[in-house]
Amino acid sequence: MIGYILLAILALALISYVIGRYRAVASVGGRQYELHSRPSYHGTFVAAWVGIPAVLLVLVWITLQGPVIDRLLLWSLPLGTTDGMDQGQIGLLLSEIKSVAAGNIFGEPSLVVEDAAERYLRWQTIARSAMVVAVLCVALLGFVLTNARISPTFRARHGTERVLTGLMIACSLIAILTTLGIVLSLLIEALRFFERVSPLEFFFGLNWEPQIPIREGQVTAGGSFGAIPVFAGTLLISFIAMLVAVPIGLYSAIYLTEYAHPRLRATIKPIMELLAGIPTVVYGFFAVLTVAPAVRSFGETVGIPIAPNSAFAAGAVMGIMIIPFISSFSDDAIAAVPQSMRDGSYAMGATKGETITKVLLPAALPGIMGGILLAVSRAIGETMIVVMAAGIIATLTANPFEPVTTVTVQIVTLLIGDQEFDNPKTLAAFALGLVLFVVTLILNVIALHIVRKYREKYE
């Protein structure tokens, strides 16, 4: 339905473009050089004022239509129907009305519900026709107002360019809107979570058992939300990942920038970058398919019991994924050290190795640290590898051969297949998301700051 309306608006805009263009040409009797702006600008100007307000109206309308009709429905119910109902029960009532309206009747709906369903259907039809009429009116208004202005002296190009600039500004603002959306949605849901669970328990509690009874009488663990084990697990896995990635990434960057033949560098670098292009779900499956069994059987031969979903296997695979980050950041940082510093070191008689460890690395250290911080934030936020290869149960342990869980694993397991927004279990995912967002944001800001400051120093 919405699709057809948008198509119709597009068609109207095209028609008005043709009309506007034709009118502009006609206004000077075909002598186009007498026009201030070229005819296509006149056409575009009219089309923009026909199309854009109409599209905006449609977007606003479909955003507001649902909530408004819901509110009207609740008002229209007989007095006292919703007395003593909480938010969740009212939501259930509304969805029952809607499913009856859609023709999916389960059991015997009450008379009130049937009446309301009928009203709902009627109002939906009214709203839809009203939207069509309103959109047509807006489009027509735009057409009439702009079409009247077409004349040889009308500065259509300026008008069109102003509209264009406005559109471009709107597009740039989407970046801010996205951030705003992330922050607001996480904050609102997290605040709702903290209404039910105290922040003290969340940030300092040692017990994470989010499986609370959804239905009455369901037997589950108590439902406790102490996130320390989850944070500790995240840190453990990220630490293992960095333990794998930092030496490999750093040493390969040193070799590639300082020792390798240019031809070797040209072949190895793209291969390393391939590692960064592989989707994380592939790494997750690799961890389950190859790495975890290998780690486990290795543990058996040396006599250490290793869980199949050990922190070590997940962390090691995550480390492989992060190698290219570390290596490309270190590569950039080492390459950015001015040649004069290298030459100075060589002139003192230092070997290549001494130049690297005593001159280049200290000079490149801020850049490398920035890269490592970015990689840490990447590791903390990485989801699929840990969802597939790490544990779900939160245990507080520093043993890398036991399963631990991470923030991202909890977010995904708490939200998969669950649509209820009102219980602490799903809201907890948003609280965890907020922590994740804030931590990675801080890491990124620091890292970008270090990298930029250091780059300026040498430029």
Add this chain to the structure above:
Amino acid sequence: MSDVSTIDRRAALDWASPQAKKRIRRRYAADRRLQAYGIIAIGLAVGLLGILVTSLVATGAPAFLQTKVNLEIYVDPSKVDPKDPAKGNFRAIVRDALFAQVPAPETDKQKTEVTKILTSDAAYIVRDYVLAHPETIGQRITIPIAVSDPFDQLYKGVIPREVEALNWTQERTFDRLQNRGVVVTHDGKAYLKLDAYIDPAKVESGDFTGIAHESLRAYLPDVSGTEMFGMLADDAPDAIKGRVETDPGVVGKTIQVELPVSEPYQTLAKGETPMVLNQRFSPEQIEAFDALVAKGLVSSPFNWELFLNADSRFPERAGLAGAITGSFYALLVCFLLSFPIGISAAVYLEEFAPKNRLTDLIEVNINNLAAVPSVVFGLLGLAVFLGFFGLPRSAPLVGGMVLSLMTLPTIIIATRAALKAVPPSIREAALGIGASKHQVILHHVLPLAMPGILTGTIIGMAQALGETAPLLLIGMNAFIPSVESMGVLEPATALPTQIFSWADSPERGFVSRTSAAILVLLGFLVMMNMAAVALRHMFERKW
């Protein structure tokens, strides 16, 4: 400010002295060590990539073939009504066709076992064929029907027909008894020669099995019962019982008995490795399958169904068509949104934006968005698109919208780089002949920057194709058994989420399918990246 005259004048270094030479050797050794670390690091990185690719190819390759039986089927008009073929008893037709080819199974249980050679969807395959070709009713047709997962793997040699009957501990334990001379052989049969205490209480209760076990335990006190009692044949207690019955005087005494050894250990005593049929197959199934193979009816052609079928609960019928369609829709939405928006934003920021707080804020935002964890975008989609705007769950539209938010920074950054690369001379020339700033950019700069923009867009799309976590959160991992009902607003799945679901499936056949799906995904990614590289090469310009 140092005074030259106060500099300590050291004695000239003797570069030829052994200490100096040693020092130099040590310094160069350190240099070589650093180089070696570098080579090891690169070797590890490349080697790990190699292991990843090899293990995926090794497990995924079998899934590109599918074992099938070319079954000759008589479409019996008494079972399929020509007027209403959809209601026909195709299950029976398939059963009859199968039993015509194999040694007839006797019991109902055996019949059920034998039909399990074919996929559980066999009846639907035949039904769909007959519905498409109604003229075949009453005729004999030959159509290939996929075999079920265990037989697919058996035919491809992924799983063995027979497995070793005894585990390592059991074999070692028996070896120990042999070394101690407990195992004796008469007439080609092996016995255990044990000292048994004939416990009166156990004789009373008739527990001769207990007596046999006790006597064995005395020889192997450190081995758990499950690993050793299987050595005794079923008739071993009877041997003791026989002794007691012939000579009641032995009760309460310790006597020497020879207890027969069970079947696998008999083979082991002969120095051979005992094998048993893989538990996943019954003897009747193997016999029937061998008959089909012997008749040349079984083959494993290329598995087109992997690309043509949608998802299925049965690995032998599961395909990627639904996932590919879902990913296509989501990427289409993502492209339609992020391409125009990304270019507009980049053009504004690069060409028009005044340097002020707002534009600084936008730039910081874009840089940070590029580093926000993908799962957070999933939370955003869940809370805003599904929760606030009430868009349908699991729909490619929502998936595409979330992906476009993640792709935007990539496209904006690539576009700005491409715009910067267009030389000022072009702009100046255009301005010089009277173009407005908008005209300069729209008519001259953007077209010249387009190859760079497209390259960045393709790379962004490739990233979006591999994203999994945000799609999981908005539920784009639905089970889609048919492609026909798919749309931008209908529930869907995508390639990476399909991989996730298959990786989670318990059936063994899905391991191979998952690897195959990953290979398909990587294939798409390679194609997209190659397109980007080709584009860059084709339109690369030296100004």
